[in-house]
Amino acid sequence: MSDVASRVTIREVADAAGVSRQTVSNTLIHPERVRPPTLERVRKVIDELGYRPSNAAQSLRSQRTGAVGFELNATGSALQNAVAFPFVLALSERAVAHGSHIVTFGTQSARPALSGYEDMVRSLLVDAFILADTHAGDPRLPFLDQARIPYAAFGRFWGRPELTSWADVDGAHGTRLATEHCLAAGYDVVGYLGWPDGSAVGDDRRNGWARAVERAGHRSMPRAIAEQDLTSARAAAGPLLDQIGRGGAVVCASDMLALGVEREAAARGWTLGRDIGICGFDDSAISEIAGFSSVTQPLQEIADHLLALVHSRLAGAPPPVEGVLFRPTLVVRGSTARAS
Amino acid sequence: MSDVASRVTIREVADAAGVSRQTVSNTLIHPERVRPPTLERVRKVIDELGYRPSNAAQSLRSQRTGAVGFELNATGSALQNAVAFPFVLALSERAVAHGSHIVTFGTQSARPALSGYEDMVRSLLVDAFILADTHAGDPRLPFLDQARIPYAAFGRFWGRPELTSWADVDGAHGTRLATEHCLAAGYDVVGYLGWPDGSAVGDDRRNGWARAVERAGHRSMPRAIAEQDLTSARAAAGPLLDQIGRGGAVVCASDMLALGVEREAAARGWTLGRDIGICGFDDSAISEIAGFSSVTQPLQEIADHLLALVHSRLAGAPPPVEGVLFRPTLVVRGSTARAS
DNA sequence: CGGCCCATTTTGAACGATCAGATTTGAAAC
DNA sequence: GTTTCAAATCTGATCGTTCAAAATGGGCCG
Numbered sequence: 001m002s003d004v005a006s007r008v009t010i011r012e013v014a015d016a017a018g019v020s021r022q023t024v025s026n027t028l029i030h031p032e033r034v035r036p037p038t039l040e041r042v043r044k045v046i047d048e049l050g051y052r053p054s055n056a057a058q059s060l061r062s063q064r065t066g067a068v069g070f071e072l073n074a075t076g077s078a079l080q081n082a083v084a085f086p087f088v089l090a091l092s093e094r095a096v097a098h099g100s101h102i103v104t105f106g107t108q109s110a111r112p113a114l115s116g117y118e119d120m121v122r123s124l125l126v127d128a129f130i131l132a133d134t135h136a137g138d139p140r141l142p143f144l145d146q147a148r149i150p151y152a153a154f155g156r157f158w159g160r161p162e163l164t165s166w167a168d169v170d171g172a173h174g175t176r177l178a179t180e181h182c183l184a185a186g187y188d189v190v191g192y193l194g195w196p197d198g199s200a201v202g203d204d205r206r207n208g209w210a211r212a213v214e215r216a217g218h219r220s221m222p223r224a225i226a227e228q229d230l231t232s233a234r235a236a237a238g239p240l241l242d243q244i245g246r247g248g249a250v251v252c253a254s255d256m257l258a259l260g261v262e263r264e265a266a267a268r269g270w271t272l273g274r275d276i277g278i279c280g281f282d283d284s285a286i287s288e289i290a291g292f293s294s295v296t297q298p299l300q301e302i303a304d305h306l307l308a309l310v311h312s313r314l315a316g317a318p319p320p321v322e323g324v325l326f327r328p329t330l331v332v333r334g335s336t337a338r339a340s
Numbered sequence: 341m342s343d344v345a346s347r348v349t350i351r352e353v354a355d356a357a358g359v360s361r362q363t364v365s366n367t368l369i370h371p372e373r374v375r376p377p378t379l380e381r382v383r384k385v386i387d388e389l390g391y392r393p394s395n396a397a398q399s400l401r402s403q404r405t406g407a408v409g410f411e412l413n414a415t416g417s418a419l420q421n422a423v424a425f426p427f428v429l430a431l432s433e434r435a436v437a438h439g440s441h442i443v444t445f446g447t448q449s450a451r452p453a454l455s456g457y458e459d460m461v462r463s464l465l466v467d468a469f470i471l472a473d474t475h476a477g478d479p480r481l482p483f484l485d486q487a488r489i490p491y492a493a494f495g496r497f498w499g500r501p502e503l504t505s506w507a508d509v510d511g512a513h514g515t516r517l518a519t520e521h522c523l524a525a526g527y528d529v530v531g532y533l534g535w536p537d538g539s540a541v542g543d544d545r546r547n548g549w550a551r552a553v554e555r556a557g558h559r560s561m562p563r564a565i566a567e568q569d570l571t572s573a574r575a576a577a578g579p580l581l582d583q584i585g586r587g588g589a590v591v592c593a594s595d596m597l598a599l600g601v602e603r604e605a606a607a608r609g610w611t612l613g614r615d616i617g618i619c620g621f622d623d624s625a626i627s628e629i630a631g632f633s634s635v636t637q638p639l640q641e642i643a644d645h646l647l648a649l650v651h652s653r654l655a656g657a658p659p660p661v662e663g664v665l666f667r668p669t670l671v672v673r674g675s676t677a678r679a680s
Numbered sequence: 681c682g683g684c685c686c687a688t689t690t691t692g693a694a695c696g697a698t699c700a701g702a703t704t705t706g707a708a709a710c
Numbered sequence: 711g712t713t714t715c716a717a718a719t720c721t722g723a724t725c726g727t728t729c730a731a732a733a734t735g736g737g738c739c740g
Contacts, residue, residue, distance in 0.1 A: 007403070007464070007726095008462070009725090009726055009727090010726065010727065010728095011726080019689075019690090020689065020690045020691075021690085021691095021726090021727080021728090022689075022690065022691080022727095022728075022729090023689060023690080025728060025729095026688095026689090026728095027726070029728085033687090033688075033689090034688080034689090035687080035689090038688085038689085048698085050458075050462065052462040052463040053463060053726080053727070054400070054457055054463065054697060054725085054726050054727070055399075055405070055463045055465045056396050056399035056400040056403075056405060056464045056725085056726075056727090057396075057400050057464075057725075057726035057728090058726080058727060058728080059395075059396035059695095059729040060396040060397050060400050060692075060694095060695045060696065060697090060725090060726080060727075061695050061726085061727050061729085062695085062727085062728080063347070063396075063695075065395070065396060067443070071431050072428065072429045072433075076738055080506075081425065081429075082625065085421065085425040085428075088412065088425075088428070088444060089412045089414060089446055091444075092412050092444040092445050092446040093412075093414055093446040093447070093448050095445075096445070096447075101443050101444075101465065102443065102444050102445075103407070103443055103444075104428060104431075104432040104440065104441075104442050104443075104444055105432050105435075105436070105441060106429055106432040106433040108433050119392055122347060122348070122390065123391040123392040123393060123394065123395045124394045124395045124396045124397075125395045125441065126348070129377045133677075170736095210693095221383050230630075230631070232627055256629070259629065263606075266603075266606060266607070266616045267606070270383060271544070285422065285625055285626070286625070286629065287601065289570055289596070289626065290570075291570070301625060304435070308692090330503075347696095349695090349696060349697090350696065350698095351696080359719075359720085360719065360720045360721075361696090361697080361720085361721095362698075362699090362719070362720060362721085363699090363718085363719060363720080365697070365698060365699095366698095366718095366719090373717090373718075374698085374718075374719085374720090375717080375718060375719090378718080378719085393696080393697065394696050394697065395696085396696075396697090397695075397696035397697040397698090397725090398696080398697055398698080399697095399725090400695090400696080400697075400724095400725045400726065400727090401697050401698055401699085401724075401725050402697090402698080402725085403725075459696085464726095593694065679699085
């Protein structure tokens with residue numbers, strides 16, 4: 001097991017092809033510098049021997065690993081991570097196209113361990129970081145910024161406009177899509193179940209709904225507030241459904257809240273889609289399982305953008321002028337298919 | 341941004357401490373070879389300068405990266421990955437203790453791309469792999485085995501007893517725990533909702549329930565079969581609940597199936613826990629959200645074991661004699677809290 | 681035919697760490 | 711004061727790649 005497919009080095013390829021190391025290197029990186037017949041010959045040998053440049057040697061020389069770190073949050077429920085997982089997946093898939101790869105890490109201790117980030121860079125384990133689940137007051141962004149460690153965040157950094165290395169989803173646009181979809185589907189009243197006022201993300205999503213309702217010519221529509229857990233969601237759903245009544249719909253700030261509404265509706269014997277329309281947010285496993293419509297985030301695009309961002313920073317580019325918002329789309333499932 | 345906290349090398353530490361490179365190296369790796377006063381002096385300098393050995397240089401020299409690859413399955417629903425995500429998390433957390441880190445990758449193409457595994461090893465990107473979601477006939481295990489690439493799998497490789505580098509969960513023990521718990525809690529009839537016969541994992545779990553029922557002195561108990569989706573689960577749950585009746589319980593092969601039972605019970609107005617007991621399997625986000633008891637897998641322990649396994653293989657140890665089974669435990673939630 | 685220029689290819693050095701073997705140091709023994 | 715030996719420390723070589731600069735080769739012009 002020790003001689004795992006003994007590695008082929010550039011020297012062996014060079015010898016076999018009757019050229020120097022540098023010509024082999026050029027064949028891969030600067031083919032235009034190599035005469036076509038030589039190029040072909042070297043390429044053939046590379047193929048035959050199955051040569052792959054050593055990542056370690058390249059890293060040592062270039063002082064770049066090509067790796068991007070991503071912290072998985074151990075604390076917090078599986079639910080908290082409902083978005084994080086599909087996102088790592090998207091990152092891992094897209095990384096190849098950027099010539100890099102993703103290194104995940106998670107600390108057992110609850111504290112963020114900022115120094116861990118710095119250590120990983122100093123030890124040349126990763127070049128940069130992608131952050132998710134950034135929250136107001138997140139210490140990581142200022143820390144990385146000040147330590148001059150390149151990073152890009154999925155999620156706005158609300159309180160600090162000077163930190164611009166982020167991409168986020170236009171939540172207001174998402175709830176607007178959901179609301180307009182419900183109105184168009186024929187639900188006469190479209191209420192909203194959201195989080196308590198004051199959270200930036202929550203306010204953003206609520207505004208999308210509110211404006212869509214207004215634009216459609218309605219004065220006001222029922223609205224309720226709940227925390228991000230099923231019990232709270234279901235409790236709030238009761239009075240809300242009373243106001244909305246059969247034939248209406250509810251747009252929610254998250255899939256979890258939507259599930260609460262769905263439970264309450266089911267308890268009343270209302271059929272999903274026909275008697276009540278429900279739209280969630282995030283298109284997580286919950287909405288997939290429960291089968292209700294949800295606003296879905298373009299994770300692949302976001303991953304792609306963030307990777308491009310850190311790489312341009314690594315290449316010496318200045319920070320972007322401002323963050324980028326991506327438009328979510330709506331995944332329509334049975335929950336809003338009104339058989340009018 | 342280019343001069344990211346210019347890296348400190350071993351040479352700089354050596355000069356600052358008035359010793360040679362090797363002494364600095366020994367300070368970190370073989371402290372017993374260094375005279376105490378020297379040790380202390382060098383350590384102090386390391387601290388002051390914030391020296392961290394270059395991972396790239398170490399890898400080049402040792403021909404080991406210390407990285408372990410893990411494939412995230414892009415195809416397949418978020419549900420398929422319900423276990424995979426907490427598992428990457430566990431791996432990422434435990435990796436530190438093994439002096440390694442996890443590199444995730446995912447292919448956009450549907451095909452497994454076995455050659456990708458080999459490339460990653462040849463290019464010295466990772467030393468070994470951890471596999472999850474292995475299934476009967478999974479081409480990756482024989483491939484890696486034959487290519488002499490170290491790996492360890494989460495999940496038995498049923499058809500091939502000679503492949504022993506795996507750890508798995510004792511499914512039968514899990515369903516047995518669930519069944520005994522339900523009987524002890526006072527549910528008179530404990531039925532089972534599982535997958536169609538023939539799947540190794542499914543048969544294993546069913547056996548655990550069957551034996552527990554038998555051991556408790558019951559001749560036979562109701563049983564039904566469903567596919568791994570909510571519609572199928574709910575359809576199968578109907579007749580099953582008819583047989584079981586109020587006051588009974590259902591042990592399920594997965595959380596998804598359990599959710600189907602829960603839905604059906606709710607539709608009948610049965611209160612979870614009091615009128616009907618439900619146990620899921622996997623302790624995924626589903627059971628967390630829906631609040632029912634579930635069999636939980638010791639992912640941290642498994643991750644730890646698998647990492648130890650690949651590292652011992654890397655160190656030249658022979659393959660293990662046989663795979664290892666870990667005993668799951670039961671997370672009790674309201675769904676089986678009988679207010680007898 | 682000699683010289684010059686450009687395209688192509690080769691050589692030497694460096695990236696930062698660790699192993700093996702050489703060298704120095706210090707203390708004990710005579 | 712020398713010798714001896716072990717402990718502590720240092721030096722040289724190496725891992726595989728790529729950059730910079732040097733060397734080679736061919737074609738063209740005078």
